[in-house]
Amino acid sequence: MKVPFNWLLEYVDLDKDINEVAEKLTLTGSKVEEVIEKGKEIDKVVTGKIIKTEKHPNADKLTVCQVDVKDEVIQIVTGADNIKEGDIIPVALHGSTLPGGVKIKKGKLRGVESNGMLCSEAELGLADEDSVHGIMILDENTPIGVDIKEILGLNGGVIDFEITSNRADCFSVYGIARETAASFGCELKKLDLTFNENSENIEDFLKVEVKTPLCRRYMAKMIKNIKVGPSPEWMQAKLQEAGVRPINNVVDITNYVMLELGQPMHAFDYENIEGKKIVVKMAEDERFTTLDGVERQLDSSMITINDAQKTIAIAGVMGGQNSEVTEETNTIILECASFDGVTTRLTSKRLGLRTEASSRFEKDLDPNLVETALKRACHLFETLKVGEVVGGVIDCYEQKLEPHYVKVSPKWVNDFLGTDIVVQDMVTMLQRLDMEVEVKDELIIKVPTFRQDVKIKEDVAEEIARLYGYDVIPTQKIVGEAVEAEMTKEQKLIEAVKRTMVSSGLYETLTYSFFSPKVFDKINLSYDSELRNVVTISNPLGEDFSVMRTTLIPSMLEVMQRNILRDNKEVGLFDIGKVYLNVGKELPDERYKLCVAIAGDVDFFNLKGIVENLINVLSVDKAEFERETENSIFHPGRCAKLLVRKRYAGVLGEVHPDVLENYDLETRVYIAEIDLATLFEAAKMEKKYKPLPKYPAVLRDIALLVKDEVEVKKIEDIMLKQGKGIIEEIKLFDVYKGxxxxxxxxxxxxxxxxxxxxxxxxxxxxxxxHNAIVKELEERLEAKLR
Structure with missing residues (x-):
């Protein structure tokens, strides 16, 4: 939320600059995102009036201007084509400075003296998408010779705050002013809520009926004899600094009050209200066109504002085109209400429509703020001579929200904070926050309705701590006996996996736990795969993050793509994370997976070696590899599945060329995805060592001629089975065809x-x-000795 500093200072008397205020508010718990000082670098730029123009004698595209800057008339040469005599413009004088450190000095342009520069919005650092191309033309009533920062309101700057969901009271300029007054111990000025009413009564013109408890309060005032037009420049300037585009005086007043007090309101054209009746109720299944011209589908979960025949607004979000204020509007109904925060947030989300109003309503505003905001708006309508306020008010407020009480012992507060704050100082700090305090054995604190976040004694301690100053609370050593935590078996095994991967030359990467369902097509996953049965996120950030992942492979391929396409040709990565398998229960089956990916001067056996090394480190029992030809993600001839105790534990292989093409990759990529839970069940934490062998080994080589389809694993299985326990090791050292x-x-x-x-x-x-091995190989595999 952007808070113009000069607007803030209207409510508190402070002799502090913007950065001092921002720092203090940060220390007292208001998170400052940024301090924006647009005019900070601008120096010696004043307003001037062009009194004469003539063509440059030596350049067709240049104009020589005589500019009155009050104390003198100076000559400036410009290439701008949007100026004329009589225009009032910003003038950068000799020796001036512009944003970006640009220095302006007098000189000659094509032989003609130029003593400054006429400035555009871009050169003043004010350009946006609506900026006019060329020199900035100011209002014809602008005084000349005045510092441009004063004219454009650039002296103050803007403080950008991040408002947390529990501090709805701070979502306004006045709310931040209240925090500023409390932080500096100064007085918060009262708002002027006075206005005059005519002798009529709104109840003779309008009826209001509230049919849902989700509308906590609904107030309405009538303003007659409306004169729709531009709002005053001072109001437009404040709105623009706060990030809101001025529209007309009626809409601008409602936006001004919303920014000032944090309470949204809406103006309806009275002539468009059928039956002269407003009904607040849950929506029906219908189509409704909002003020932005978009037709939206409503449902029964949404609150709507209706007249006797039709819907005229989506409560808390946006009004409708069928009741908007136009230049022909003569009478308006000013609506100010309080709607349920959760309902507003869900409505905004379902419609894909988040507005300044909805962003405030969803934080559960104080219903008692409604009356203050309505009175403030009426004051402005009268002060700015926009319309005549009709007498009376409609106020539907059945369950009034009252202040609540919290009790806390001063001793407990000091013990809790580790401080020694005297009772009277605690009372003073709480009073600065508009809380009434009665001192007995305990502090009995009456908390105003706009502070619903202060409910328990810990909340009170926090309020005292932040005004006392977190930075002055003494640091204390932790007292007690530290007990060393023991890692679980799973944690120890995961650490062992990480060490093994790093020792294999891989780098760890971390990826999101959610992705887009489109990735399944991208990796050529078969349509009947169980991995497509995903857990869908009910409130996703977008389609790219809409489902919980069931495999790590798509995320790892994206990381590999990012590296390879940036000329990192030798890549070795691993990721350990959970997948979320939809098993038809309330909660998914969360399983740890290891994903390994390599590319460059490597092949399938490099990847297999990494997995084998992990199996050895974890002492996994009964692990074996089998050829895999059915997995559409991988190359059918270069893929294997890992079995542990005859159970599927993962897959490894070269990624299919079609998948690589989907990721714009021309380099071969090898990936393994291992189910760590299956691996860990067969892992042996205890290491057993045996002495070096005392007896000599005997080495025998054997060369066999076998059919192409015979897998070497079958050969090794026969060797080990016939080995009678005396085979220590088998090494394949040659495979030859030719x-x-x-x-x-x-x-x-x-x-x-x-x-x-x-x-x-x-x-x-x-x-x-040895002979038994040869015989078995001949009989079962038709192998022949060479």
Whole structure:
């Protein structure tokens, strides 16, 4: 929320600059996002009047101007084509400074002396999408020779606040002024709410009926003899500084009060109210065109404002075209109400329509603020001579919100904060926040209705602490015995996984837990895959974040794409995060997954080696790899699934070329996704060591001719099964196809290490086992020795 500093100073007398105020408010709990000082760098720029223009003698596109700046008439050469004699414009004099540190000095342009520069909005740092191209032309009544910062209101600056949802009372200039007065201990000025009424009564012209308790209060006033036109310049300037575009005096007054007090209001053209009756009720299923010209679908969850025949506004969000104020409007109904915050927020979200009004209503405004805002608006209508206020008021307010009380012991506050604040100082600080305090054994605090966030004694302590000053509360050492926390088994295993991945040369990345359902098509996921059964987010930030992820692969591919397309050709990444599987229950099944991705001078076996290394580190029992040809995400000939104790534990392989094309990648990418829960169930935390072998090993090589379709895993399984417990290790050291190898066959060669732990093996024992291996390979796989 943008708060113009000069507007703020109308309610508090402070001899402080904008940065001092922003710093103090930050220390007392108001979060300042930014201090904007548009005119800070502008110096020696004044208003001037062009009294004479003539063409430049040596340049067709230049004009020589004589400009009156009050104390003198100076000559300036300009290339602007939107000026004429009599225009009042900003003039940068010799020695002046413009935003960005630009210095203006006198000189000559094509041989003609120029003693300054005529300024555009862009050169003054004020340009926006509505800015006029060329020199800035000021109002014809603007005095000349005056500092441009004073004319344009650039002396004060703007403080941009982030208002938290619990502080609806701060969502206004006056609310921030209240905080400023409390922070500096100065007086908050009262608003002028006085106005005159004619002898008529609004109840003779209008009836109001509230049919839903979600409208907590509804007030209405009538203004007659409306003269629709531009609002005064001072009002327009304040609105613009606060980020609101001026429209006309009627709309501007309602917006002004909304910014000033934080209470939205709306003006209806009385002639367009059918039956001269307003009904506040829940909507019907209907189409309704709002003030922005968009037709919207309403439903029964939304509050609407209606006349006797039709809907005329969406409560708390936006009015309708069928009752808007126009230049022909003569009488208006000024609506000021309080609507349920949750309902307003959901309505705004469903319609995709968030307005200045809805952003305030959704914070649950104080219903008692309605009357103050309505009186303030009437005061402005009368003061600005926009219309005549009709007597009487309609006020539907059944369940009045009353101030509540909180009791707290001063000793408890000091013990809680670690301070030694005297009771009277506590009372004074709370009174500065408009709270009434009675001192007995405890502080009995009457909390105003606009502070619904102060409910318990801890809230009171917070209010005292922030005014006392967080920065002056003494620092104390924590007292007590620190107990070292023990990591769970899962946490220890996850740390082990991270260490293993880093030691494998990978970098960790973190990705969002939600993505777009479109990514399933992007990774060519089959339409019958269970991974498409997602948990949908009820209030997503947008379609790209609308479902909870069921796999880490799409997110990892996006990270790989970002790296590879930025010329990072050798990439190795891993991500450990949860996936959310929809199992048809109230809550999804949350499972930790490990996703590994590599690209560059690598192949499938580099990826397989990383996974095998992890299996060894975790001492995973009974892990094996099987060829995978059905996974559409991966290349069918370069993919495997990981099985642990015969259960599916993950997949690894080269990403399918079609998927890579969807991510604009021409480099091969290898990805593994491992279910850590399955891995951890088979992991052994305890490490068992055995002494180095005392007995020698015997090495035998074996070369086999087998059919192409025979997997080496089947060969190794037979070797181990026939090994009788004396095979220590099997190493595949060669796979060959080519000369001397028949078509459809391949040669595979192994080194087999034989060793017994309790004796030296004899040739007879080894030959017996070795021959049994060869025989089994011949019978089961039709293998032949080479």
């Amino acid at each position: 000369k001397q190898i028949p078509e459809g066959f391949k040669s595979v060669a192994y080194s087999i290490i034989y060793r017994a732990e309790d004796r030296t093996l004899t040739d007879e024992e080894i030959n017996k086992v």
